[in-house]
Amino acid sequence: MQVENHSNVRPHWLQVLTIGRRPKNTLIRIAVLIFVCGVTFKFILLPIRVEGISMEPTYHNHQVNCINRLAYRRHEPQRGDIVSVRLAGESVMLMKRIIALPGETISFHDGRTYINHRHLSEPYLKNSCDWEAGPFVCAANEFYVVGDNRSMPFNLHTQGRAERERIIGKLLL
Amino acid sequence: MKIVVRLGLLVAVVALGFWLWTIFFPSVEKVIQKRMIALADTATFDAQANTINRATKALSFIGYFSSDAEIFVDLPGLGSHTFSGRDEIRETANGGFATIPGLKTTFLDQNIRVSADQQTADISCTVRVIIGGDKDSGFEEMHFQWRKKDGAWLITRAETVKTLK
Numbered sequence: 001m002q003v004e005n006h007s008n009v010r011p012h013w014l015q016v017l018t019i020g021r022r023p024k025n026t027l028i029r030i031a032v033l034i035f036v037c038g039v040t041f042k043f044i045l046l047p048i049r050v051e052g053i054s055m056e057p058t059y060h061n062h063q064v065n066c067i068n069r070l071a072y073r074r075h076e077p078q079r080g081d082i083v084s085v086r087l088a089g090e091s092v093m094l095m096k097r098i099i100a101l102p103g104e105t106i107s108f109h110d111g112r113t114y115i116n117h118r119h120l121s122e123p124y125l126k127n128s129c130d131w132e133a134g135p136f137v138c139a140a141n142e143f144y145v146v147g148d149n150r151s152m153p154f155n156l157h158t159q160g161r162a163e164r165e166r167i168i169g170k171l172l173l
Numbered sequence: 174m175k176i177v178v179r180l181g182l183l184v185a186v187v188a189l190g191f192w193l194w195t196i197f198f199p200s201v202e203k204v205i206q207k208r209m210i211a212l213a214d215t216a217t218f219d220a221q222a223n224t225i226n227r228a229t230k231a232l233s234f235i236g237y238f239s240s241d242a243e244i245f246v247d248l249p250g251l252g253s254h255t256f257s258g259r260d261e262i263r264e265t266a267n268g269g270f271a272t273i274p275g276l277k278t279t280f281l282d283q284n285i286r287v288s289a290d291q292q293t294a295d296i297s298c299t300v301r302v303i304i305g306g307d308k309d310s311g312f313e314e315m316h317f318q319w320r321k322k323d324g325a326w327l328i329t330r331a332e333t334v335k336t337l338k
Contacts (some may be wrong), residue, residue, distance in 0.1 A: 051309065051310075052309070085336065085337070086336075087299040087312065087314040087336050088281070088282040088283075088284060088297045088298045088299040088315075088334075089281065089282020089298075089299060090282070091281040091282050091299060092282075092299050092301070092312045094336060094337070142338070145337065155249060155250060156249060158249060158337060160335070160337030161337060161338040162336070162337050162338075166336065
């Protein structure tokens with residue numbers, strides 16, 4: 001009399017490689033993975049690709065990164081944070097650094113940044129800058145954002161006051 | 174069993190009826206979306222497009238604007254310009270379509286708000302433009318106002334929006 005013990009039957013190596021030893025468990029794992037990825041990339045992290053040179057040398061053209069959407073749930077954006085600012089939606093966003101907070105006055109003299117007439121130290125700037133602009137006053141819900149590459153003329157560099165509701169999140173890496 | 178089949182058929186007929194209804198009587202949002210897609214298609218031509226093709230595109234482009242339409246453009250490095258009326262828009266479109274090496278226009282993230290009387294609609298969107306064979310795209314936030322005139326939806330106002338003030 002022969003008795004088959006199915007638990008001892010070794011599956012084919014190809015099956016192990018493709019769907020695992022226990023296909024049901026593999027299916028559950030795949031479902032969980034899809035769910036976790038879906039939730040993560042829909043509500044927590046937003047994958048982005050950098051286009052342009054305005055954040056050089058901190059971030060380079062075509063670099064890939066993620067936006068942390070939950071960064072500002074417990075506190076407001078801080079000076080020095082690199083944030084994403086949405087346009088009409090989230091397909092295209094501006095990636096800039098916050099240098100002035102709501103209520104502050106910002107100006108640029110001889111390439112140096114002044115917040116409320118006091119010089120702002122910016123160690124992340126590597127390129128020379130000769131901007132002469134301002135003063136600009138941020139309203140109660142506005143943050144002044146600018147890129148790190150200030151070697152280009154002031155009027156060609158996209159910068160200015162961003163409303164709080166446009167700030168989607170903070171750059172993760 | 175008969176009842177289940179009949180109920181199934183009823184649901185199918187209702188679904189088909191609803192689908193046909195949306196085809197024959199589309200919502201204002203759908204109509205505007207289609208017009209925006211058609212507008213983007215009109216404002217798209219490759220570098221090889223000949224003069225007649227470009228002139229036809231320009232003529233078609235003007236057809237999306239009402240006679241009293243206004244376009245306000247304020248772009249970094251280019252300053253601000255206003256184009257009032259269809260004639261001025263026609264002149265600019267003809268010149269632009271004839272001289273630009275090639276153009277690809279896409280409207281992203283369209284937010285459509287229709288007025289209560291269903292006669293006007295406001296759209297905010299991001300416009301992606303690729304000129305010639307450039308690898309990089311240009312992006313600009315824009316606002317369009319559409320108005321229903323004699324059964325046709327036409328743009329009465331188009332303006333660039335400053336994302337950063």
